[in-house]
Amino acid sequence: MVHSIADCFFPATGYAVRPRQGKSCFMKTKTSGSPALSEHGFTRVELTAVIIAVAFLGALVLPALAKGHAGSRTVVCLNNHRQLARSCLLYSQDVNGRLPNNYSLPATETAISTGAFDNWVNNIMTWGASASLDDVSNTNVAWAENGPLSPYLHSNISFFKCSADIYLGAAQRQKRWSARLRSVSMNGFFGLTDTNPSSLSGRSWAEGGKYRQFLKTTDVPIPAMTWLTIDEHADSVNDGFFIVSATATSWGDLPASYHEGACGFSFADGHSEMHKWLSATSRYPVKYIFSTRSFDAAGRKDFQWYKDRLQLIHSGFVILLTFVIRVSSFPGHPFEAVPQNRLVSFQFVRLAVVAERDAHNPGLWMLHDPN
Ligand SMILES: [Zn+2]
Numbered sequence: 001m002v003h004s005i006a007d008c009f010f011p012a013t014g015y016a017v018r019p020r021q022g023k024s025c026f027m028k029t030k031t032s033g034s035p036a037l038s039e040h041g042f043t044r045v046e047l048t049a050v051i052i053a054v055a056f057l058g059a060l061v062l063p064a065l066a067k068g069h070a071g072s073r074t075v076v077c078l079n080n081h082r083q084l085a086r087s088c089l090l091y092s093q094d095v096n097g098r099l100p101n102n103y104s105l106p107a108t109e110t111a112i113s114t115g116a117f118d119n120w121v122n123n124i125m126t127w128g129a130s131a132s133l134d135d136v137s138n139t140n141v142a143w144a145e146n147g148p149l150s151p152y153l154h155s156n157i158s159f160f161k162c163s164a165d166i167y168l169g170a171a172q173r174q175k176r177w178s179a180r181l182r183s184v185s186m187n188g189f190f191g192l193t194d195t196n197p198s199s200l201s202g203r204s205w206a207e208g209g210k211y212r213q214f215l216k217t218t219d220v221p222i223p224a225m226t227w228l229t230i231d232e233h234a235d236s237v238n239d240g241f242f243i244v245s246a247t248a249t250s251w252g253d254l255p256a257s258y259h260e261g262a263c264g265f266s267f268a269d270g271h272s273e274m275h276k277w278l279s280a281t282s283r284y285p286v287k288y289i290f291s292t293r294s295f296d297a298a299g300r301k302d303f304q305w306y307k308d309r310l311q312l313i314h315s316g317f318v319i320l321l322t323f324v325i326r327v328s329s330f331p332g333h334p335f336e337a338v339p340q341n342r343l344v345s346f347q348f349v350r351l352a353v354v355a356e357r358d359a360h361n362p363g364l365w366m367l368h369d370p371n
Pocket residue numbers: 077162163164231258259263264
């Protein structure tokens with residue numbers, strides 16, 4: 001009985017395969033004239049044929065297995081994005097339609113250091129492993145679980161991580177970390193960016209407030225065509241705020257392309273999609289340092305696809321309308337001394353309206369309440 005492959009061996013001369021002392025071998029030997037069953041072995045030609053057959057089958061099966069694995073990671077990624085988008089929508093229903101805060105880097109650090117944990121993600125991804133707040137946040141589960149979306153995700157922070165993002169920095173590998181906690185970021189035109197007056201009034205952090213910031217779900221003009229979350233590339237991800245200038249000639253923040261050149265997205269209506277990038281100027285291997293090249297023709301098409309799903313709206317101007325409303329009067333007796341301010345009182349009502357022009361339809365102006 002062969003107990004292991006080590007029980008069989010090639011002798012120094014000839015090419016028979018014999019069992020070790022006290023063991024049997026399933027291979028037949030060429031050297032015995034009338035061999036016992038235990039002395040049977042393959043010839044070298046037969047062995048070579050078997051090896052070739054196994055290699056051939058491996059070549060057929062392994063890519064299929066790898067593809068199956070990649071396919072399952074794609075399914076998981078799509079589900080993660082869908083869960084995140086739906087958690088945002090559920091959250092908004094509980095807070096008068098407002099979207100969760102989507103802080104840029106300094107405001108995210110403040111949210112963590114003050115213990116407010118009021119950002120949609122309370123961590124900043126880095127390649128470092130020091131004791132700094134940013135580095136610690138790579139793996140701090142308690143901070144990650146403390147965000148406003150947690151109740152809607154049953155505190156499952158795995159939704160924030162694309163399963164195809166398996167990357168760790170050199171210092172992190174040295175410390176035997178298993179994973180960074182997040183690879184997903186949010187569209188930088190969603191949620192409150194910081195507490196500056198410009199952001200509070202619904203103007204974008206990007207490009208000097210040129211575009212409208214979607215602070216409420218009702219601000220989003222075409223939810224099914226407006227992306228909400230994205231797989232951000234491991235060399236690019238830091239805060240959870242993904243932004244690229246509308247006039248960029250190369251990616252600023254960089255989308256991932258882990259899924260055979262495709263990137264996972266969710267949209268503001270709650271659905272998720274994989275989008276395959278056309279250009280090598282959109283697809284980069286992880287290099288542990290951020291660098292991108294200018295778009296080529298295909299890259300410009302990639303970026304146009306991305307921009308078409310931003311729904312950029314030019315920030316308008318604020319119209320202040322003042323009304324004077326007579327709310328009460330006291331005619332009083334003509335001979336009675338009635339203080340003037342009790343005779344008639346007025347209330348001044350100020351109504352602010354923001355007028356905005358649709359970026360895709362310059363002839364269309366919209367009015368909305370900035371509060
Ligand atoms: Zn993914």
